[in-house]
Amino acid sequence: MTLAEGSSVVEVNGIEIELAVRGRGRPLLFLHPEIGFDRAAPALDRMAENAQVIAPTHPAYGKAKIPSSFNTIDDLAYLYLDLMDALDLREVAMVGLGIGGWIAAEMAVKTTARLTHLVLADAFGIKVGDRETRDIFDMYFVTEADLAKIVHFDQELTKRDLSKLPDDELYAMARAREATSRYGWKPYMHDPKLKGRLHRIRIPTLLLWGAEDRIVAPDYGRAYCAAIPGARFEAIERAGHFPHVERPEEFARLVTGFIEGKERSSQ
Amino acid sequence: MRVFHFTEQPYAPAWKDHGGALRITIPNKRLDPKLAGDLYHRYYDEWQLADEIGFDIMVNEHHSTATCMASTVVVTLSILARITKKARLLVLGYPLVHRPDPLRAAEELSTIDVISRGRLEMGFVKGVPSEFTPSNANPVGVEERFWEAHDFIIKAMTSHDGPFNWESENYHYRQVNIWPRPLQQPHPPVWSTTGSKHNAQRLGEKGYVMATLGTGYATRPLYDAYRAAYREAHHRAPPADRFAYLGLMAVGATEAEARRRGELVADYLRTLPFTPAPFRNPPGFISVDDNVRLMKAAGRPPNRSFTKDGRAINMMTGSVQDLIDAGIMFCGTPDQVYDQVIDFCGHCGGMGNLLSMSHAGFMSHDDTVENLTLFAKEVLPRLKAYRQPDEAAAAAE
Numbered sequence: 023m024t025l026a027e028g029s030s031v032v033e034v035n036g037i038e039i040e041l042a043v044r045g046r047g048r049p050l051l052f053l054h055p056e057i058g059f060d061r062a063a064p065a066l067d068r069m070a071e072n073a074q075v076i077a078p079t080h081p082a083y084g085k086a087k088i089p090s091s092f093n094t095i096d097d098l099a100y101l102y103l104d105l106m107d108a109l110d111l112r113e114v115a116m117v118g119l120g121i122g123g124w125i126a127a128e129m130a131v132k133t134t135a136r137l138t139h140l141v142l143a144d145a146f147g148i149k150v151g152d153r154e155t156r157d158i159f160d161m162y163f164v165t166e167a168d169l170a171k172i173v174h175f176d177q178e179l180t181k182r183d184l185s186k187l188p189d190d191e192l193y194a195m196a197r198a199r200e201a202t203s204r205y206g207w208k209p210y211m212h213d214p215k216l217k218g219r220l221h222r223i224r225i226p227t228l229l230l231w232g233a234e235d236r237i238v239a240p241d242y243g244r245a246y247c248a249a250i251p252g253a254r255f256e257a258i259e260r261a262g263h264f265p266h267v268e269r270p271e272e273f274a275r276l277v278t279g280f281i282e283g284k285e286r287s288s289q
Numbered sequence: 290m291r292v293f294h295f296t297e298q299p300y301a302p303a304w305k306d307h308g309g310a311l312r313i314t315i316p317n318k319r320l321d322p323k324l325a326g327d328l329y330h331r332y333y334d335e336w337q338l339a340d341e342i343g344f345d346i347m348v349n350e351h352h353s354t355a356t357c358m359a360s361t362v363v364v365t366l367s368i369l370a371r372i373t374k375k376a377r378l379l380v381l382g383y384p385l386v387h388r389p390d391p392l393r394a395a396e397e398l399s400t401i402d403v404i405s406r407g408r409l410e411m412g413f414v415k416g417v418p419s420e421f422t423p424s425n426a427n428p429v430g431v432e433e434r435f436w437e438a439h440d441f442i443i444k445a446m447t448s449h450d451g452p453f454n455w456e457s458e459n460y461h462y463r464q465v466n467i468w469p470r471p472l473q474q475p476h477p478p479v480w481s482t483t484g485s486k487h488n489a490q491r492l493g494e495k496g497y498v499m500a501t502l503g504t505g506y507a508t509r510p511l512y513d514a515y516r517a518a519y520r521e522a523h524h525r526a527p528p529a530d531r532f533a534y535l536g537l538m539a540v541g542a543t544e545a546e547a548r549r550r551g552e553l554v555a556d557y558l559r560t561l562p563f564t565p566a567p568f569r570n571p572p573g574f575i576s577v578d579d580n581v582r583l584m585k586a587a588g589r590p591p592n593r594s595f596t597k598d599g600r601a602i603n604m605m606t607g608s609v610q611d612l613i614d615a616g617i618m619f620c621g622t623p624d625q626v627y628d629q630v631i632d633f634c635g636h637c638g639g640m641g642n643l644l645s646m647s648h649a650g651f652m653s654h655d656d657t658v659e660n661l662t663l664f665a666k667e668v669l670p671r672l673k674a675y676r677q678p679d680e681a682a683a684a685a686e
Contacts, residue, residue: 090430090433090458091458093429162422162572163422163567164567165566168567184587185585185586185587187584189581192581192584193577193581195584196577196580196581196584197577199572200572200573200580202572203427203428203429203571203572203573204427204429204573207425207428207429207572208426
């Protein structure tokens with residue numbers, strides 16, 4: 023299997039994956055967050071200036087049909103490990119955001135053989151506090167309109183009239199909402215086993231976090247960081263849960279700098 | 290026609306000053322357990338009366354709500370199994386998807402069938418959308434888990450030669466061997482509800498009793514979808530007893546008295562808006578296509594209630610007259626109510642089970658007793674004697 027620039031559909035173990043490939047250079051596997059690819063383009067374009075960005079659409083977020091039994095983050099993690107094998111990707115930098123960060127972490131605790139760097143941005147996946155502490159904001163406890171206000175730092179970004187969006191975007195949003203629940207409803211957006219396995223990640227890891235994230239707060243990111251040996255935590259100011267949307271230039275700059283080993287800043 | 294007395298066992302004292310939330314988030318400090326006990330006792334008294342005067346009985350469950358105190362319908366059924374004598378005991382429904390353990394469901398329902406001496410009517414439902422929040426069941430994959438839980442329960446109830454194995458994606462049991470087994474053979478009758486033709490077809494194939502709830506003059510297409518699938522699978526038209534309809538019921542010696550009771554029963558529909566918005570449409574419960582349609586309509590669901598002459602009404606805000614016109618409420622003197630039910634039955638092309646919500650909200654015990662006894666005396670005998678529309682003719686229409 024070889025990579026084609028642009029958009030294509032590849033099949034791995036009978037599962038169809040929509041794949042976007044752009045840029046040249048070392049491979050950067052980008053795992054999108056729970057809103058799908060919505061508004062990720064500016065950050066992807068910047069990262070593609072220094073890397074070959076390979077960005078799959080997680081099954082159920084895209085148009086392809088999948089079996090009803092494909093319904094855990096582990097299913098996705100194994101699928102993408104198989105995808106890297108099928109493409110024979112080497113020296114990969116893996117960048118996952120939100121639910122994509124959770125997938126990335128589940129992959130990395132299995133094997134980092136094909137990876138050089140790991141970036142987890144505003145990632146879900148672990149339980150930090152005690153049983154009565156709500157570590158992860160319950161995104162289903164508020165309306166979609168209120169969730170948009172909580173997700174974003176810049177409230178201007180919340181003023182989208184859904185009834186005026188093109189069908190393609192509406193379908194992508196509807197699929198994304200269902201897909202996130204499919205993988206993350208219970209246990210809610212985490213795997214109770216994952217935190218105890220994070221010590222297995224022995225590659226340079228950056229926890230990149232919106233300083234104003236109210237879905238998974240920066241302290242959650244710091245706890246994630248503490249569980250991964252040698253990992254570093256970096257906050258992005260004036261950004262909520264989706265820093266790649268709110269600060270695409272800064273997000274891409276920090277990711278690229280980390281991968282190229284240039285960027286160092288105080289924690 | 291059989292008639293089932295139904296109340297949701299509301300806790301109406303909390304219906305005042307609720308600040309917009311009667312379900313899911315309303316704190317249970319709003320419930321006085323002593324007063325709740327009084328209400329439960331009263332509802333059981335009324336069901337006992339209903340049993341004595343010729344009704345069958347319908348019960349249900351809901352969660353985290355002041356509109357229905359029955360949070361575990363097995364308790365309701367257990368008590369009724371012992372204190373009633375003749376009535377069929379219809380649970381509509383047992384929310385299979387909100388419950389994690391179909392083995393327990395099979396055991397509970399079999400036990401109730403035995404104690405009631407074979408009077409259980411076993412209505413399975415998926416569960417209402419808002420209650421995926423309190424149950425924490427995943428709303429994605431509901432259809433698949435519902436039918437698998439159903440398959441499992443039927444298998445458990447009809448297996449009599451020792452343990453069997455059931456290990457699937459959703460449920461894991463190695464030695465299934467329920468005691469007691471149900472009294473009714475091969476198992477208690479199965480019912481379910483529907484609001485879609487797709488589901489109506491599935492129920493028709495299986496020949497289960499299909500109920501629609503307050504669907505008014507939108508009922509016929511659902512029944513016809515059932516009829517077509519039933520005929521295909523069973524090579525004959527379905528008898529009228531395969532169909533059930535839930536309507537609100539208010540009779541009075543005078544029309545004025547009936548209308549007064551009608552207002553009280555209509556309060557049930559008027560609580561429908563007080564499910565907080567975030568919980569009404571959990572992810573994956575309805576299809577992506579339907580969700581896109583909702584987004585385009587800015588979240589407003591389409592109005593689905595229509596009068597006989599095609600006028601759209603809002604069942605949550607409509608007047609008693611609107612509800613009568615839409616076939617959602619049967620209300621009036623005994624003669625008027627009989628005529629309304631028979632007319633509606635004709636619209637359906639035959640309907641053998643009337644699920645009669647004869648109590649709701651603030652309706653007093655005295656009013657409820659009068660509503661039941663007047664109906665039992667003046668309407669019920671005529672409905673029991675009523676000859677359903679010719680089955681072949683209904684099927685051919």
